[in-house]
Amino acid sequence: MALVLTEEQRLLQDTAKDFLANNAPVAALRKLRDEKDPLGYSPDLWQQMAEMGWASIILPEAYGGLEFGFLGLGVVLEESGRTLAASPLFASAVVGASAILLGGSEEQKQALLPAIAGGELTLALALEESNHHRPTQISTTATAQGDSFVLNGSKCFVLDGHSAEQLIVVARTSGGDRDSSGLTLLLVERDTAGVSCQRTILMDSRNAADITFDNVTVPAANVIGQVDRGWEVLEPVLDRGRVAIAAEMMGVALEAFERTTAYLKEREQFGQLIGSFQALQHRQAHIQSEVELCRSVLLQALSTVDDAPQELPLLASLAKAKLNELAKRVTNEAVQMHGGIGVTDELDIGFFLKRARVAMQVFGDTGYHKDRYATLCGY
Amino acid sequence: MEDLENFRLEVREWLQANCPESQRQPMKREDQYWGGRRGKFPSEDAKLWFERMRDKGWTTPEWPKQYGGGGLSPQQGRILKEEMQRINARTPVYGIGIWMLGPAVLEYGNEEQKQKHIRAIVNGETRWAQGYSEPGAGSDLASLQCRAEDKGDHFLVNGSKIWTTAADKCDWIFCLVRTDPNAKKQEGISFLLIDMDEPGVSTSPIPLISGESEFCQTFFDNVKVPKENLVGELNKGWSVAKALLVHERKLMAEMGSDSPRKVLVPNAAAREYLEFENGKIADARLRSDLVDYDMQMQAVALTHFRTFEEKAAGVRSAAGMVMKYVGTEAEKTKSELLLAIMGSRGLGWEGDEFTAQEIDTARLWAMSKAMTIAGGSSEIQLNLIAKNVLELPQS
Numbered sequence: 001m002a003l004v005l006t007e008e009q010r011l012l013q014d015t016a017k018d019f020l021a022n023n024a025p026v027a028a029l030r031k032l033r034d035e036k037d038p039l040g041y042s043p044d045l046w047q048q049m050a051e052m053g054w055a056s057i058i059l060p061e062a063y064g065g066l067e068f069g070f071l072g073l074g075v076v077l078e079e080s081g082r083t084l085a086a087s088p089l090f091a092s093a094v095v096g097a098s099a100i101l102l103g104g105s106e107e108q109k110q111a112l113l114p115a116i117a118g119g120e121l122t123l124a125l126a127l128e129e130s131n132h133h134r135p136t137q138i139s140t141t142a143t144a145q146g147d148s149f150v151l152n153g154s155k156c157f158v159l160d161g162h163s164a165e166q167l168i169v170v171a172r173t174s175g176g177d178r179d180s181s182g183l184t185l186l187l188v189e190r191d192t193a194g195v196s197c198q199r200t201i202l203m204d205s206r207n208a209a210d211i212t213f214d215n216v217t218v219p220a221a222n223v224i225g226q227v228d229r230g231w232e233v234l235e236p237v238l239d240r241g242r243v244a245i246a247a248e249m250m251g252v253a254l255e256a257f258e259r260t261t262a263y264l265k266e267r268e269q270f271g272q273l274i275g276s277f278q279a280l281q282h283r284q285a286h287i288q289s290e291v292e293l294c295r296s297v298l299l300q301a302l303s304t305v306d307d308a309p310q311e312l313p314l315l316a317s318l319a320k321a322k323l324n325e326l327a328k329r330v331t332n333e334a335v336q337m338h339g340g341i342g343v344t345d346e347l348d349i350g351f352f353l354k355r356a357r358v359a360m361q362v363f364g365d366t367g368y369h370k371d372r373y374a375t376l377c378g379y
Numbered sequence: 380m381e382d383l384e385n386f387r388l389e390v391r392e393w394l395q396a397n398c399p400e401s402q403r404q405p406m407k408r409e410d411q412y413w414g415g416r417r418g419k420f421p422s423e424d425a426k427l428w429f430e431r432m433r434d435k436g437w438t439t440p441e442w443p444k445q446y447g448g449g450g451l452s453p454q455q456g457r458i459l460k461e462e463m464q465r466i467n468a469r470t471p472v473y474g475i476g477i478w479m480l481g482p483a484v485l486e487y488g489n490e491e492q493k494q495k496h497i498r499a500i501v502n503g504e505t506r507w508a509q510g511y512s513e514p515g516a517g518s519d520l521a522s523l524q525c526r527a528e529d530k531g532d533h534f535l536v537n538g539s540k541i542w543t544t545a546a547d548k549c550d551w552i553f554c555l556v557r558t559d560p561n562a563k564k565q566e567g568i569s570f571l572l573i574d575m576d577e578p579g580v581s582t583s584p585i586p587l588i589s590g591e592s593e594f595c596q597t598f599f600d601n602v603k604v605p606k607e608n609l610v611g612e613l614n615k616g617w618s619v620a621k622a623l624l625v626h627e628r629k630l631m632a633e634m635g636s637d638s639p640r641k642v643l644v645p646n647a648a649a650r651e652y653l654e655f656e657n658g659k660i661a662d663a664r665l666r667s668d669l670v671d672y673d674m675q676m677q678a679v680a681l682t683h684f685r686t687f688e689e690k691a692a693g694v695r696s697a698a699g700m701v702m703k704y705v706g707t708e709a710e711k712t713k714s715e716l717l718l719a720i721m722g723s724r725g726l727g728w729e730g731d732e733f734t735a736q737e738i739d740t741a742r743l744w745a746m747s748k749a750m751t752i753a754g755g756s757s758e759i760q761l762n763l764i765a766k767n768v769l770e771l772p773q774s
């Protein structure tokens with residue numbers, strides 16, 4: 001287990017920090033929002049990221065990957081959280097790529113992974129069907145018909161759903177409403193007949209969509225993993241996604257926290273810097289202590305992905321729950337400690353607040369992960 | 380790496396051969412050995428175990444060999460600790476000398492002081508008390524008033540210290556004393572070692588809410604202290620004091636994870652005292668409190684580990700600065716949670732109607748309240764984080 005970054009990982013972090021500050025500052029997201037950009041991210045930026053290897057950090061060299069592991073991915077995601085960079089990094093290069101990597105046949109891996117690594121192909125996971133993360137509560141059906149499956153149902157909160165070329169759809173092929181068995185993962189081209197996709201505008205100005213499947217025919221060759229046994233792939237994919245989004249949230253939280261601390265050293269009231277008020281000092285100092293705990297949890301969770309996958313469920317839930325709480329607290333305090341200017345659109349703090357709320361819902365909110373952690377601990 | 384693995388095997392073998400079976404059992408408070416002139420071994424095995432560890436220098440594994448220590452590297456020290464934990468080996472001797480004074484003397488003391496005091500601590504011959512706090516100087520420690528006047532060949536000490544843990548059982552006390560009443564408060568303080576057998580030193584125990592009498596007020600009435608007992612320079616005791624506090628806070632931060640006694644943990648208590656339905660704790664609020672606690676403790680444990688790895692790798696971070704605060708607050712949360720889980724069974728104070736463990740838990744709950752006060756309160760820790768980590772302006 002590694003709780004200290006290696007020289008190589010620190011270098012990657014510095015590179016990411018520089019690149020994002022120059023090419024994807026918060027102002028870039030603001031511009032995408034204000035201009036109602038139809039894609040919701042800059043394809044040029046994504047191409048540059050891919051050229052730096054970010055789309056392939058976690059992929060083995062055999063598939064054109066950088067093979068840098070999750071700790072490497074973590075530093076890049078954290079930095080992208082600091083600038084709120086919009087890109088398919090999470091949905092495609094982490095979640096999509098992990099699904100293919102963990103569940104795909106050799107043929108699928110050969111066909112898809114190098115394209116993902118090069119940034120030419122983007123994927124999205126079409127999972128959620130209700131307003132809360134319930135990954136086994138799937139009623140979208142895939143019915144076998146000859147050499148194909150026919151898909152029917154609807155999905156919501158599909159991250160990058162409107163921009164990805166291919167969707168990984170979680171469908172029920174057998175079993176009851178809430179069973180984890182009987183699920184199947186299918187790869188579906190987004191422009192297949194019968195797929196309709198509606199982009200949803202969320203508070204964080206990033207990208208999500210509602211998607212319906214109306215008698216969509218999918219070749220059986222597009223099944224990822226085994227029919228009825230999709231959960232065996234989906235659960236570890238979700239856990240990787242949870243750890244990855246937790247890394248992004250660390251960046252979101254740290255940036256909001258540091259901007260607030262800087263403001264406390266600059267704003268004067270009652271003839272003194274507001275940072276000299278103990279009421280504010282103690283709240284920031286408490287957050288610092290939570291930041292330190294979250295840092296250890298995050299590093300452990302990231303290294304668990306590569307070093308001890310059998311412990312991943314516990315660590316992923318720990319990391320997601322802890323980072324959810326941190327991001328919520330930090331962003332709320334950031335707004336409060338900025339006073340009136342904190343609730344203006346002009347100040348970037350609001351962007352961090354809103355991104356935190358969306359990220360908190362991705363792949364399980366705090367309650368979901370506490371319940372799961374308790375269950376894994378046997379109570 | 381390979382050397383460390385070999386070291387681990389050697390340690391394992393040695394412990395297997397040398398740690399008596401009785402010294403691998405959960406210990407009660409009475410089983411702890413604190414050394415010193417008045418120290419009594421709870422059993423022959425405890426004595427044997429102590430002597431074997433002492434002879435290896437492993438009562439203070441990481442101290443230099445030349446003063447009787449084990450001379451181990453931090454990594455080796457950790458391995459020894461892990462291997463001891465693996466077989467539940469008891470800590471052979473406890474003491475403020477080991478935890479706090481020794482590291483400070485090794486850093487600031489002169490050669491004679493090291494020869495005399497470090498050896499005595501390693502050998503368990505002296506038990507030390509900490510004379511920092513005074514009735515008028517707690518969080519604002521630097522305002523202390525206990526005076527030491529320069530009388531040529533000795534200092535003459537007058538004043539009193541309070542909350543001195545176990546002072547009535549100790550042989551020596553290290554004291555912060557005022558040697559220059561006219562200087563700025565931090566600049567007129569010196570660090571003195573005082574033999575408690577000297578005429579004029581007396582102690583009076585103070586009972587605590589836990590029912591124990593852990594600490595005392597300690598009085599100094601014209602006590603003569605030889606000049607050679609000054610650690611560091613005259614009027615520069617504040618630096619020694621602060622360095623020692625770092626060791627104290629580190630110790631307190633780890634107390635929970637490193638408890639000398641076999642104590643009840645909330646997860647186990649839940650199984651014993653709560654109803655389950657379909658494999659889950661039926662009381663949803665307690666279940667949620669328990670998971671909050673377990674998550675926090677896992678985060679704290681990982682952070683302890685991170686601070687260790689950072690130290691080994693020579694990386695600096697703020698993690699060490701927050702551990703006293705998070706560690707002691709977590710202990711307090713744990714005690715409250717245990718009481719909530721045990722309900723009225725957690726209220727027993729004495730007598731046979733309750734198990735020893737239940738009574739112990741209630742008393743530890745009372746004791747846990749002290750941990751966020753002693754060694755710099757939680758509020759003071761937050762002040763320090765605000766000042767030293769966040770560098771916020773001071774009013």
Ligand SMILES: Cc1cc2nc3c(=O)[nH]c(=O)nc-3n(C[C@H](O)[C@H](O)[C@H](O)COP(=O)(O)OP(=O)(O)OC[C@H]3O[C@@H](n4cnc5c(N)ncnc54)[C@H](O)[C@@H]3O)c2cc1C
Pocket residue numbers: 508509510511512513516517518519540541542543544593594749750752753754755756757758759762
């Ligand atoms: C179990 C135990 C063992 C101890 N053992 C020893 C020992 O062996 N030797 C020894 O020398 N001392 C010992 N102490 C004393 C301990 O160091 C002091 O109790 C501690 O420093 C607090 O000082 P005080 O009790 O005077 O409280 P005060 O300083 O009077 O504090 C009262 C309250 O005010 C708060 N407060 C004070 N200043 C500030 C500030 N600037 N900002 C915000 N809040 C503030 C505190 O946090 C606390 O809540 C022990 C204490 C305990 C509880």
